[in-house]
Amino acid sequence: EGGSTLYGPWTLAAFTESYREMSQALIEGRKLPDEGKPLDLTQKQLNLKVGVIHDSAPAGKSFGSLRKDAKGSYRKGERVVVEFWAAHPNNGKNPTYMTVEERRGDDWIRVRRDWDPDTLFRWKRDGLARSLVTAEWWTDEQTPSGLYRLCTYGHSKTFFRNEITPYQGCSAQFTLAGKD
Numbered sequence: 001e002g003g004s005t006l007y008g009p010w011t012l013a014a015f016t017e018s019y020r021e022m023s024q025a026l027i028e029g030r031k032l033p034d035e036g037k038p039l040d041l042t043q044k045q046l047n048l049k050v051g052v053i054h055d056s057a058p059a060g061k062s063f064g065s066l067r068k069d070a071k072g073s074y075r076k077g078e079r080v081v082v083e084f085w086a087a088h089p090n091n092g093k094n095p096t097y098m099t100v101e102e103r104r105g106d107d108w109i110r111v112r113r114d115w116d117p118d119t120l121f122r123w124k125r126d127g128l129a130r131s132l133v134t135a136e137w138w139t140d141e142q143t144p145s146g147l148y149r150l151c152t153y154g155h156s157k158t159f160f161r162n163e164i165t166p167y168q169g170c171s172a173q174f175t176l177a178g179k180d
Helices: 011-028
Strands: 066-068 073-075 079-086 098-104 107-113 119-126 130-138 146-157 164-170 174-177
Touching: 079 146, 079 164, 098 119, 098 130, 130 146
Parallel strands: 073 174
Antiparallel strands: 066 079, 079 130, 098 107, 098 146, 119 130, 146 164, 146 174
16 A cells, blocks of 8 residues: 555554544643644646546447346345446446335335445456446345335446446346245
8 A cells, every 4th residue: 555655655654643643632632733734745646547448338238237137026134136237437426326226106216325334336347348337235124125126327438439428227126025
């Protein structure tokens, strides 16, 4: 990590020492001296990251299409795992990359997102330009029985036109019911 930080291999130790000193001062009600604003070194940072050049889906597939769909039903406490053909997640600014949606009447209502502790969004490259995402949801006894689906959201990028295009994909609906 030291090679990836602006301040070098002792960055963590320096921050830890500063936080320890600030915490002790708070406990003791002591004021720390104002040491001024740190230097803005953002213009001196090197960015060695190559951006996304191109995304592609397998022949006959589109972004958001399923590689592995949900089963038709699950018992509470089971894990739901769905795989989608996707694009690189750095292509756009998504408010969320995956959701768990519950069917209520004619509407699908988001009940979980990728930041919830019982969900997991995992991305990986498949070859040079294809991507797979895995959406997982660990159900529990408190989740209401009903119809659900997992969805993914993203943006794909084309090489020749350099266009960014949004996409989404959803699993088939499945039933979640209590344990016998």
